Amino acid sequence: MPRIDLATVPGQTGSGYPAPFDRAAGARVCRRLEGPGGISDFNITHVELPEGAWSSQRHWHEAEDEFLVMLSGAATLVDNHGETTLGAGDCVAFPKGDGNGHHLIGGPGGCVFVVWGVPEASACHYPDIDLALDGATGQYKHKDGTPY
Template identity: 45%
Template sequence: MPKLDLDAIPQTNATGYPEQFAEPVKGRWYRRLAPATGLTDFAASHVVLKPGAWSSQRHWHNGEDEMLVMISGEAVLVEDDGEWVMRAGDIAVWPKGCTNGHHLRNDSDADCVFVALGGGKRCDTGGGYSDIDMLFTPDGRYTTKDGVNYPAKRIP
């Protein structure tokens, strides 16, 4: 299966975020590429961000490397140290354990498209969020930073 038919892979804007943190990602539409193609050693998602949408809450992973490749459009990469415009062909990476919270924000008036790559479930040792009182655990829970469970589960 050398070339993917993206239209054959289901697209969703589902989020497991607790309700109070979900609004900014409602315009994030993604396809999980790895499960649909039999890939097991890493995760890959094809993501469309509608104008005004965020890719996620600003987050980091304890045990998972991440890479983002912009395909089309424009978005703002927001990190602890500042903001950078990302355009087609731009690449950003975050090594596992780096607590530099990051996400994309589509401030433009057009869709942007990117591919996100990571280690997937085998590397998921949890992580956290820079701007909100939330952590995620390897077993799929969201908790406050002092360990209280939110009534929500991460979507694999």
């Protein structure tokens, strides 16, 4: 049966960012769904975001398209264009290489969304902080290239 029972998929709380950048996304809960679903061509992440918590640091990918669907609740999308309120049913596209740094902040009561993209094998940029993800190694580095 193709239905995935979310209760059987372990959630990971927090982020893999180095300190102090890990704190803002420390309360998010992510469940990776591609494995339980038998999917291998793209990543699928179910995210629970409490009120005020960040989905991530504001970022953009050089070679990874992302697509997000809000399932419930509300969030504020923060990107290069400003702030946009999102609610259940809203969809957002983040084209690869466009330089539009983005993240979500959980609204009143929090929110749940699903985001998917290709497996992360490309560089990721964080315009607001001294952080970059090396796509070749998957390692976080300072913007000058020195490792954390």
